[in-house]
Amino acid sequence: MNTQSLPGADRIAIKTGTIVIANNEAINLLRDAGVPDHQLFPVQGGERIPLFTRKTWDEARADPSLFAPGLPNAPKRPFDKLAALSVNVWPSLHCFMPANHPEVIDTATVYTGAASPYTCTLDITIGMKYGLFQLGELMPPEKLTPGHRSFLEYISDRKRNVMSHSDGGQLMFNFVIGDKALLWSAHLGGYDGILKNLQPKPDVAIMAIAGRANLNGKPFDGSTAEFAAMKVGWLGNSSQVIWCLHDETCIPPWRIHIEAATKAVEENGKTKVLAVEFARSIDLNI
Known part of the structure; x- marks a missing residue:
């Protein structure tokens, strides 16, 4: 987690x-x-x-x-010997947020350059503490949407509602089930050395598809779709991919357009992106 x-x-x-x-x-x-x-x-x-x-x-x-x-x-x-399965935990990276903080993110959008040669996930933690968690002070009241108000109400009671402004250190979880594996990567980022050498290669990969990709601690030059395809390739072209972190949210970016990423990932001829629905079970190839 x-x-x-x-x-x-x-x-x-x-x-x-x-x-x-x-x-x-x-x-x-x-x-x-x-x-x-x-x-x-x-x-x-x-x-x-x-x-x-x-x-x-x-x-x-x-x-x-x-x-x-x-x-x-x-x-x-x-x-x-009584274990039903196991999990291998790996270091990972939090995605970056595009500088213009768009209302909608399209996975086809190409990003290049960085605001600073030292842009890194420390900016995420600072941005959450002094930006996201202080929207009520930074935004005029008339600009706050119902989603903003809901979020601010939630984080205002930190005793009842557990939350953190700190990135805390992103992790990937590779669940090993017999001779099969399922990877959960909760943010659009990672270290190429880990992704290339991760074993066993996942048959199913649950991958975040929001934000600007973070490769080896630096903003990735290219589109989200390009990074996703590259990441799936490093993981051995998993037979099934499930997107996450792209649901409609209460604060902008409101949603993610995943079509370009889906097309890019499936172009390898081995991977299919599974469309999933809330509260509906699906069968996985594991």
């Missing part, structure tokens, strides 16, 4: 008892929100973690001999 995925995560974790794997910023905020320590796994990239079904967890709690040995006060987990 990254910090942008925080809203509601504390309530889900407390209600269901699920384990949260996240960067340290998210972990600290969830702990402060009341999520028990044994449910919190802080990671920063490079970790390999076995995952277990609820049935296996319940059986281990009923029969502690199914728990692997560990330090007396450390969180317990079942023996590795």
Whole structure:
């Protein structure tokens, strides 16, 4: 998990008892929100973690001999051989926002250059803290849309609504299920060395498609569509790709036009982009 995925995560974790794997910023905020320590796994990239079904967890709690040995006060987990799947965590990068902050982003738009030779994700954290989170002070009241007001209302109660202005460190999660893999990359960015060498190559890739791409910490010169196609190629041309982070939002950019990215990715002849709908299950090739 990254910090942008925080809203509601504390309530889900407390209600269901699920384990949260996240960067340290998210972990600290969830702990402060009341999520028990044994449910919190802080990671920063490079970790390999076995995952277990609820049935296996319940059986281990009923029969502690199914728990692997560990330090007396450390969180317990079942023996590795009982894992249903695993997740490999990798460092990743947050996308950049186009300088003109458009109301709609088209994945065909080509971006070049940078405002500064030092443009980096630190600008994202500063922009969120002093820009996004202060829209109520920066924008005239008559310019605020219902979406703006809803967002400002949410972040005004930080005790009830867990949120962070800090990037916190982006992560990718490669879920390994038998001889198949599914990658979740929650932002349009990454390090080419990691993407090229990642193993196993994902059969399915869930990839963010919003913003201007961030390659190796610098703004990518080219379009979102071009970067997406290149990223899929580095990942071994996954048979299925699912876009994320392109839903209609309460603050601009309101939406993402994904058509160019879909076309660019599918031109390799091996990848198909799956269209998904809210609250509708789909079958994946894994």
